[in-house]
Amino acid sequence: MMTPTPPIQETTPLHDEVKKAVESYLMHLNGENTTSMYEIFLHEFEKPLLVAVMKHTRNNQSKAAQMLGLNRGTLRTKLKTHGLL
Template sequence: MSTTPTPIDQCVRENLQAYFSDLEGEEPHSMHEMLIKLVEKPLLEVVMQKAQGNQSKAAEWLGINRNTLRRKLTEHQML
């Protein structure tokens, strides 16, 4: 029997709550950049896998330019 996966926004919300709890009162820094990097890499991994490595197709699915995709793949050391 399969279960319904937790919606992505709920997963993010719960993990951010845990993140703030783990800070124990310390103020966070650069959260936007941190979160984008944490979400972007698995997104690129799954899309590239589903597109069978076809960067043009992956870029189209993501709604970004192929050059932007290549830059992001390089940033995440995926090339």
């Protein structure tokens, strides 16, 4: 007896997920003004990106820096900023 093939799950493009997050953030402002939204989103996106890449590279900073297109010193600074060292 053959086991059924699980359905293929399509992934949502990253830009669509980011758009949803931004729209949700703006909706929850309830008309309040905000400043530094750009910095807020960069900070919120950067940490999980670093965590995932470091996990993928088994904490090899040289490989992670190469994947991210950063030099190793910049990567170390970002890891320190996010408390990941």
